[in-house]
Amino acid sequence: MKSLLALPLFALLGLTSTAQTQAQTAPAAVQAATNGVATAQFKTSAVCDMCKARIEKSLAYEKGVQSAVLDVPTKVLTVTYKADKTTPAALRTAVQKTGYDADELTADARAYNRLPDCCKKTNPTH
């Protein structure tokens, strides 16, 4: 139990140290922005590892996003982003445009229809 609880903490520490490494090698103007890094979590309608890869890739191209990690069993997407470059609302829209629900927002219908059958939200998580 103790080691399970420590896991998310280690994940956070890993992200923090990555950000610090980047700050050290980045020009001064970028360093200031790394202080404005925020984290947001969204419940998605992802059902499998293909969904995970699709959403993470899509979010990686979004302005201001530093990392995007989806946990398939819980369907929760964790995004770290620069708070001066994007907002949780914009990130939710990016998830919708990829074809997935984001919290209370329903997936963009056209993007959803383009998903392979195995990635439709009517499927159980697999």
Ligand SMILES: [Cu+2]
């Ligand atoms: Cu899928």
